[in-house]
Amino acid sequence: MVKAHPTDFDPASLDRAELFSFFKEKLKDVYRAPGRIAIDQYGLIVVGGQALSLWAREYLLDEMTGKEIQFSTSDDLDFIGRNHTAADYCGEVLDIAFRKATDYEVTPNLAVAEIAWDNDTKLVVDILESIAGVSTEEIYSHLESVTIDNVTIAVIDPISCLKSRLYNLYAPWCQDPERERIRTNLAIRASRYYLLDVLEQEGYPGVRSQLKRLYRLAVSRLGKRAYCEYGVDVLQAFPRSEDGASAPEEYFRLELPRLYREVSERRARLAKHHERFGITVKYQPLN
Structure with missing residues (x-):
């Protein structure tokens, strides 16, 4: 199986701002080619994590705490690609050698490489x-x-990013739930x-269509669990009148309150189920 990280990797030793700047230059190298070659x-x-880093710096930089900045900065660079030729292209523009997964390896990786940063540190x-x-x-x-810097970077949209992060909160490989929260x-x-x-x-x-995606996520089992167990509230992603959102009056007067009621009722049912089986409910749904 393709190895995800070097065994001696220590993310705490990395300076987060310098790390993001380093990856930013690498992203520009990948997407600088004319004609949208990288994506098309x-x-x-x-x-x-790098997608979260990009969106956090796009929208949240002025309001993030030090811990949030630390956790929003990823220690590696992940892409999805169509096939192994994506690794050939990245290897050429980044000047690194990828090891491609074989047909016998059960792994989501098409290829993996290490890139030097800050003396002998490998990312x-x-x-x-x-x-x-x-x-x-x-x-x-x-x-x-x-x-x-005038280079267009293709990235998953924030809601896809949110779905991925929510899955990672409950993934078997999650070693730090507070970080993922x-x-x-x-x-x-x-x-x-x-x-x-x-x-x-x-x-x-x-x-x-985006609001429908959020609703489905909020009422999913992971969405309900995340609220009851960690206080992670997908409903907070919905635009609200106090945000100055330019939505129809019916959205704020009818649709949003109805949505809040439906999600709260489903959360309440899960909370009762948890309590029945002795599972701690840290955050009770609102009535």
Whole structure:
């Protein structure tokens, strides 16, 4: 199986601002080629923690705490790609050698490489076939971009990022639930600012499908568990009147209150189930 991280890797030793700046330059190298080659020919999209880093810096930089900045900065660089040729392209533009997964390896990795940073520190670059929690079809359907120094970077949209972070909170490989809780809450806040942007640019029709995605996530088992067990509230991603959102009056007067009631009722049922079986409920749903 392709190794995810060097065994002696110590993320706490990395300076977060310098680390993000380093990855930012690498992202520009990948997407600088003319004609959208990276996305159109190789399907390369930034996913994982680096996607959260991009959206956090797009929308939350002025309001993040030191701990949030630390946890929002990823220690590796993850892409999804269409096939092994994506690794060939990345290897060429980043000047690194990828090891490609064989047909006999059970792994989401198409390829993995190490890249030197800060003396002898090695960081990981992954090319993935898919990511947990979000279908590849959904990722490509809702593809977004951010601009770094006039270079357009293809990245999963904030709601896909939120779905991925929520899955990671409960994933078997999660070793630090507090870190993932903070990251999930950052994705929620970034999603709300993103939807406010879309509302301003495209109006309410532009966000209807996104609001449906959020609703489905809020009433999913993971969405309900995250609220009852960690206080992670997907409903906070919905634009509100106090945000200055330019949505129809019916949205604030009828649709949003109805949605809050439905989600709260489902959370309450899960909370009762937890209590019946002796599972701690840290956050009670509102009546």
